[in-house]
Amino acid sequence: MTGWVDRLWYGKGRPLWPLYPFAWLYRLISEQRRRAGWQAMSAPIPVPVVVVGNITAGGTGKSPLTAMLAQLLKDESWRPVILTRGYGGKSGHYPFQIQPETSASEAGDEPVMLSDQAGCPVVVDPDRCRGALWALDQGLGNILLCDDGLQHYRLPRDIEIAVFDGQRGLGNGAQIPVGPLRERPDRLSSVDFVVTNGGWLSELDHPHQHTMTLVPTALRHLASGRGVPLDEIRGKPVTAVAGIGNPGRFFDTLRNLGATVSERALPDHHQFRPEDLQCNGDQWLVMTAKDAVKCREMAPDNAWVLEVSAQLPQAFSAAFLAAVNTADQTH
Known part of the structure; x- marks a missing residue:
């Protein structure tokens, strides 16, 4: 949406x-x-x-x-x-x-x-x-x-x-x-x-x-699969991209983790292109797990995935x- x-x-x-x-x-x-x-x-x-x-x-x-x-x-x-x-x-x-x-x-x-x-x-x-x-x-x-x-x-x-x-x-x-x-x-x-x-x-x-409640559980580097603690994102400027039904919820989750978020909302089930995954300077590009499965082959090295679980x-x-x-x- x-x-x-x-x-x-x-x-x-x-x-x-x-x-x-x-x-x-x-x-x-x-x-x-x-x-x-x-x-x-x-x-x-x-x-x-x-x-x-x-x-x-x-x-x-x-x-x-x-x-x-x-x-x-x-x-x-x-x-x-x-x-x-x-x-x-x-x-x-x-x-x-x-x-x-x-x-x-x-x-x-x-x-x-x-x-x-x-x-x-x-x-x-x-x-x-x-x-x-x-x-x-x-x-x-x-x-x-x-x-x-x-x-x-x-x-x-x-x-x-x-x-x-x-x-x-x-x-x-x-x-x-x-x-x-x-x-x-x-x-x-x-x-x-x-x-x-x-x-x-x-x-x-x-x-x-x-x-x-959808609880953030991990930050995972998309290319390598390497995980880092959630605290790593605190105070960090990130570009958040989301092709899901309610992207605002994803952006709010990142802000609640302490990130400074530049939003990039796309339609649900968006078919990603490399140009959708560009961001400024050395910022992290953070996406949902749902979007990540479509971006594995094209994502830049600064792409990260926020994992969440339902409680x-x-x-x-x-x-x-x-x-x-x-x-x-x-x-």
């Missing part, structure tokens, strides 16, 4: 109100797709399926949450597999599993990042049902985590988690294109958990709302694992 989208969708008013006929049409189409998807739902999946998604457009923190859930499940002796659409990838065949040599241009940036961070199999297929069955046929795991699949209704699911940006919330409360909503807020009545990234949303009346309260972890165990008993 860029600044102008923030102003139009996440401000107090609805400056795009003349587009309301298109919002009504979008709502009609999305509701028809939902009904058609439920009716065309594939045969039950023989293992628990967890879907992580949102009802708003743009980044909310779904992928860090998915990586955190994968680690939580591994700690409980589950063998999770992450399913992802592979947005932005241009593979000639599906499904496939991310390998160490898989590029972001082939698979998309988020699948490659998730493979690096989650340490579990990541299967890419726009048809999540086909990807799920292929993963099980390959014996890759015994529980499936679908990243950004809330509206992929053909995929049977046991647990749904809706993720929100705690700063943006529901925005102006209107559906696309007047506002950021993919679905009406009453869709939340059917999800199991609501996770808010970086703040509590009082406008969301859900019995299982939990706040997630949630113990109450969420306990409730989530209890829901997984309940789902497992039904399969």
Whole structure:
């Protein structure tokens, strides 16, 4: 998301109100797709399926949450597999599993990042049902985590988690294109958990709302992989580049670490070029892990990656694992 989208969708008013006929049409189409998807739902999946998604457009923190859930499940002796659409990838065949040599241009940036961070199999297929069955046929795991699949209704699911940006919330409360909503807020009545990234949303009346915090964990030199303490960035002027859904959150994180930040916000899933990675003098160029997987071959020697991890309260972890165990008993 860029600044102008923030102003139009996440401000107090609805400056795009003349587009309301298109919002009504979008709502009609999305509701028809939902009904058609439920009716065309594939045969039950023989293992628990967890879907992580949102009802708003743009980044909310779904992928860090998915990586955190994968680690939580591994700690409980589950063998999770992450399913992802592979947005932005241009593979000639599906499904496939991310390998160490898989590029972001082939698979998309988020699948490659998730493979690096989650340490579990990541299967890419726009048809999540086909990807799920292929993963099980390959014996890759015994529980499936679908990243950004809330509206992929053909995929049977046991647990749904809706993720929100705690700063943006529901925005102006209107559906696309007047506002950021993919679905009406009453869709939340059917999800199991609501996770808010970086703040509590009082406008969301859900019995299982939990706040997630993205915590910086490391600074890594992109070319060499060498890590340095987070304190190394304190007092340092940096150029921060971000092609993510909410670049402002990334810039604020760097400032909270003590850096003096020159911002360079780019569209979500931006296809980077060498000229996007230039900065003044001997400044560090700092980027997100999601962007870094697309820049490995072109980044200058002063490029660094800020690693973050999702943290949630113990109450969420306990409730989530209890829901997984309940789902497992039904399969």
